[in-house]
Amino acid sequence: xxIVVAMKQIPDLQQIRIRNxxxxxxxxxxxxxxxxxxxxxxxVNLRDELGGKVTVLLAGNENIEDTVKEALAAGADEAxxxxxxxxxxxxxxxxxxxxxxxxxxxxxxxxxLFGEGSGDNYSGQVGSRVAEILNLPQVSFASSIExxxxxxxxxxxxxxxxxxxxxxxxxxxxxxxDINEPRIPSVTQILKAGKKPKEVLELDELEVEAGKxxxxxxxxxxxxxxxxxxxxxxxxxxxxxxxxxGYVGR
Amino acid sequence: MDFNLSKEQLLIQRMARDFAEKYIEPVAxxxxxxxxxxxxxxxxxxxxxxxxxxxxxxYGGAGGGYDGYVLAMEQIGRVSGGIAMTLSAxxxxxxxxxxxxxxxxxxxxxxxxxxxxxxxxxxxxxxxxGSDPKQITxxxxxxxxxxIINGTKRFISNANWPGAIILFARDDESGKPSGFIIxxxxxxxxxxxxxxxxxxxxxxxxxxxxxxxxxxxENLLAGPGMGYPILQxxxxxxxxxxxxxxxxxxxxxxxxxxxxxxxxxxxxKPISRFQSVQxxxxxxxxxxxxxxxxxxxxxxxxxxxxxxxxxxxxxxxxKTFVCETAFEVTRLAxxxxxxxxxxxDYKISRLYRDxxxxxxxEGVADMQKMIVAGLTLAD
Numbered sequence: 001x002x003i004v005v006a007m008k009q010i011p012d013l014q015q016i017r018i019r020n021x022x023x024x025x026x027x028x029x030x031x032x033x034x035x036x037x038x039x040x041x042x043x044v045n046l047r048d049e050l051g052g053k054v055t056v057l058l059a060g061n062e063n064i065e066d067t068v069k070e071a072l073a074a075g076a077d078e079a080x081x082x083x084x085x086x087x088x089x090x091x092x093x094x095x096x097x098x099x100x101x102x103x104x105x106x107x108x109x110x111x112x113l114f115g116e117g118s119g120d121n122y123s124g125q126v127g128s129r130v131a132e133i134l135n136l137p138q139v140s141f142a143s144s145i146e147x148x149x150x151x152x153x154x155x156x157x158x159x160x161x162x163x164x165x166x167x168x169x170x171x172x173x174x175x176x177x178d179i180n181e182p183r184i185p186s187v188t189q190i191l192k193a194g195k196k197p198k199e200v201l202e203l204d205e206l207e208v209e210a211g212k213x214x215x216x217x218x219x220x221x222x223x224x225x226x227x228x229x230x231x232x233x234x235x236x237x238x239x240x241x242x243x244x245x246g247y248v249g250r
Numbered sequence: 251m252d253f254n255l256s257k258e259q260l261l262i263q264r265m266a267r268d269f270a271e272k273y274i275e276p277v278a279x280x281x282x283x284x285x286x287x288x289x290x291x292x293x294x295x296x297x298x299x300x301x302x303x304x305x306x307x308x309y310g311g312a313g314g315g316y317d318g319y320v321l322a323m324e325q326i327g328r329v330s331g332g333i334a335m336t337l338s339a340x341x342x343x344x345x346x347x348x349x350x351x352x353x354x355x356x357x358x359x360x361x362x363x364x365x366x367x368x369x370x371x372x373x374x375x376x377x378x379x380g381s382d383p384k385q386i387t388x389x390x391x392x393x394x395x396x397x398i399i400n401g402t403k404r405f406i407s408n409a410n411w412p413g414a415i416i417l418f419a420r421d422d423e424s425g426k427p428s429g430f431i432i433x434x435x436x437x438x439x440x441x442x443x444x445x446x447x448x449x450x451x452x453x454x455x456x457x458x459x460x461x462x463x464x465x466x467x468e469n470l471l472a473g474p475g476m477g478y479p480i481l482q483x484x485x486x487x488x489x490x491x492x493x494x495x496x497x498x499x500x501x502x503x504x505x506x507x508x509x510x511x512x513x514x515x516x517x518x519k520p521i522s523r524f525q526s527v528q529x530x531x532x533x534x535x536x537x538x539x540x541x542x543x544x545x546x547x548x549x550x551x552x553x554x555x556x557x558x559x560x561x562x563x564x565x566x567x568x569k570t571f572v573c574e575t576a577f578e579v580t581r582l583a584x585x586x587x588x589x590x591x592x593x594x595d596y597k598i599s600r601l602y603r604d605x606x607x608x609x610x611x612e613g614v615a616d617m618q619k620m621i622v623a624g625l626t627l628a629d
Binding site for chain 1 (some may be wrong): 258259262297314318
């Protein structure tokens with residue numbers, strides 16, 4: 001079973017410092033999105049169970065050649081990379097066009113996996129857009145995937161319950177963070193990652209009209225909240241206040 | 251000159267950090283309390299190749315070099331000094347086999363060691379030796395194609411685990427110390443209860459008793475009377491691990507001090523706003539950066555040792571500085587905590603007990619300074 005896992009290169013969120021309410025991105029190491037890593041783990045587990053190979057697919061600036069080692073260390077068999085500086089801040093539709101064109105060049109994957117949203121912008125659009133371009137069925141919010149013959153049985157975790165759906169392969173599936181626990185690669189796997197096969201294309205070699213829309217984030221702040229400043233004089237009053245606010249006794 | 255880590259080095263560092271935070275941190279207090287590393291942690295370390303980072307793949311190692319080793323050991327030491335100490339002593343023993351062993355010895359003892367199936371020991375110290383190899387009293391008497399070994403070894407790490415022990419004894423032929431590879435648990439090998447030391451719990455120190463232990467002559471390491479060169483170079487490699495372990499403890503103390511300074515309020519403001527606390531934070535930052543790059547440099551130097559004497563000097567000066575500085579940083583972080591730091595509820599109290607160990611083990615600080623001075627004056 002050939003599985004493609006699409007991943008996004010992002011700054012390591014744990015190492016970003018904030019100054020004047022703006023993130024400082026200079027010299028922050030690059031990594032892959034956390035939920036993308038769940039997608040990779042799901043792909044690697046299915047490959048281990050059913051055979052085949054996992055191809056990790058990235059589009060971004062030239063640093064992805066280094067960043068992808070993380071996915072190759074964590075179990076991917078090979079990488080397909082599309083490099084162009086313009087892809088660094090490209091909008092979801094552009095990335096979807098690039099990824100779809102890349103997938104068309106591969107030997108018909110049975111499964112194309114995404115994380116539900118990227119680690120930086122979390123637009124959650126790229127998987128759906130790729131499915132649309134490739135005219136494939138898609139399932140989102142996946143918390144488990146089971147392959148039965150030429151179909152996938154997918155559990156979708158929704159706010160008010162779980163839905164189990166069956167979908168013909170090939171299909172696009174976007175996974176949730178709780179689908180699995182991504183593995184920690186060993187030293188040997190890390191050191192062998194750079195030696196795994198990679199196909200590296202420049203964007204213009206892909207022959208696709210990807211579009212030029214960019215994302216420019218002008219502000220990215222948590223909403224300011226006013227404290228309620230409730231003053232209590234006893235434990236009884238505290239419990240009463242917390243009950244009124246709905247924090248206890250629900 | 252480029253001080254950036256490669257992607258592989260960053261991934262090794264993060265791998266060790268992730269494992270330490272996710273699996274060791276939840277049991278770090280338990281390890282301190284019980285002086286025992288849970289089996290599943292040892293299995294996890296083995297799965298990630300942390301028992302054999304710097305050693306060649308042909309002998310079961312990961313081929314990650316000593317540069318990868320220092321990065322991983324710092325992260326393990328940041329969460330558990332005892333586990334890092336265990337790995338450090340193990341790697342010291344393996345390094346002696348790696349440098350001085352013949353092909354058969356490497357295949358037999360390094361492969362299970364690097365894979366974490368065995369945990370290796372290195373036994374020089376005796377009740378009366380201190381750091382002076384001339385005082386060694388353990389004897390090896392040649393008997394046909396065997397040696398018969400008798401004596402007592404003191405403060406030996408990992409002596410309770412199955413695997414090889416690199417043991418030094420005065421052989422009757424050369425009259426000098428020789429190194430032997432002995433299977434722990436063989437007939438005549440016995441151990442004491444672990445010493446009840448003040449810190450680095452989980453990393454156990456025991457005494458080893460050898461009573462008429464018969465060792466095949468092929469287990470002699472490098473030849474009769476080669477004990478001193480093995481000891482000198484082996485311990486130099488050991489200092490890479492000890493320095494990295496101390497660096498990890500220092501990083502943890504630095505982080506604890508910083509966190510406490512930002513959280514502890516006095517007159518409605520965090521104590522980090524007070525200049526006296528800021529000076530301590532600056533001292534911690536300065537000391538950590540200096541120690542970090544000295545340790546990383548030692549890892550780099552250990553990858554390609556051309557002159558064992560020069561390496562011995564670099565290892566001794568690094569070990570001295572980093573271990574002494576680790577305790578200084580912990581003391582600064584303790585001072586930031588004030589009385590709270592004395593309470594076992596606060597992590598800094600464990601770090602204080604852990605980092606005080608470094609300057610005393612694998613050659614006390616004064617002995618290291620004598621090595622540095624001796625080799626500097628000889629140059």
